[in-house]
Amino acid sequence: MELLAESGDSQMIFNIETQGESRKFLQPSADNDPKLQELKMFLIDWINDELKQEHIIVQSLEEDLFDGLILHHLLQKIGNLTLEVEEITLSTINQKRKLGVILQEVSRCLQLEGSQLKWSVALIHSKDLLATLHLLIALAQHFHPDLPLPANVSIEVVVVEPTKTGMKTGKAIECFTGSREEDAAPKKDAFDQLFEMNPDRINDVKQAIVNFVNKQLVNLSLTVNDLDSQFADGVILLLLIGQVEGYFIPLSTFFLCPGSTEDRLHNVILALDLLMDGGILTNPADAAEIVNRDLKTTLRVLYSLFLKHKNMLKSS
Structure with a gap:
């Protein structure tokens, strides 16, 4: 018309x-x-x-x-x-x-x-x-x-x-x-408030998530000590997702030994996509921040896995 x-x-x-x-x-x-x-x-x-x-x-x-x-x-x-x-x-x-x-x-x-x-x-x-x-x-x-x-x-x-x-x-x-x-200015969430209002509790949160992660990775003989650095290449994050969600992520889909920033970004983006598709991560996260070892973003992503696992245990 x-x-x-x-x-x-x-x-x-x-x-x-x-x-x-x-x-x-x-x-x-x-x-x-x-x-x-x-x-x-x-x-x-x-x-x-x-x-x-x-x-x-x-x-x-x-x-x-x-x-x-x-x-x-x-x-x-x-x-x-x-x-x-x-x-x-x-x-x-x-x-x-x-x-x-x-x-x-x-x-x-x-x-x-x-x-x-x-x-x-x-x-x-x-x-x-x-x-x-x-x-x-x-x-x-x-x-x-x-x-x-x-x-x-x-x-x-x-x-x-x-x-x-x-x-x-x-x-x-x-x-x-x-x-x-x-x-x-993005909307602030619990982690923004934690870092701003209760920085003394950050180590407690980190330790709780480290304990959760290591419990999930025990069958793979992997141990996480440093959240800031060990998740920056996306490898452990992908393995953790597979363990918690109960499925195998083909090794051909990511870089097991990433040698460049592009490789690490690829891994982290894949992990975030899996979390978004699975409804675990409700808000998009910036892959580059995780690669650059941003603690708040890394904690926010890991906490989404921790929260789902914790709720599943309560309901079972």
Whole structure:
């Protein structure tokens, strides 16, 4: 369905392809918004910096990302992921199929679904700037939460909603980023409070988890003494998951003797994926923090295993 809407002195033609679907559109005046342009240039520079070793250069978010090629390379780079998709896709059908695989992986990594998603295969492939911006911002905030995205970027958009008698248009404010403090500050949990309010109890928690871990690993003749360092390569973490969950993780899927940071990241990402898929870890953890021996993140992940095992013992 095609709709003609007035916006000041200009006119916009909207295509509503799905019956009952509400859509948002940028107004032509958005091209003159300095904050929006700053955000676009920041994201372009970020992508080009991430992919410079692959000699990929992005000039336009709408024109260069719609077919999935650059999104594929970007997700592999920032997420250290391998996606089984074609490198080059020329037909619309294959491009949308590739985008579907990519966006499904994004949803899995970000733990988003349904109404939480502000993008879709159809929107990205149709070069929808709003959807493309939301997707890139979500990826940046998840994989690089310290990235200094331009703060307080919002813009007025046209909202088109279907009614029983036709279409209704209105205006709304679309927010892309909040203040730096809002974007950078994650919600605090029990471990944040422990480290801030009760640092004297950290050793007690560490010892309780060490005892739990060693009890689980006794059949493998392994002993853990230092949580900070012995879980940094992901090997013991993967073996521990297998023991607690009661399944074997094929040795071919991880590096038993990791020789590089990339190998260690691969192991830890695999472990975190298993914990997320098993419903043990309820909030995503940063694999790089574990590789870098961040005690709080390591404790948080191990505690999720400890908590499940403890609850299982109580119920048995």
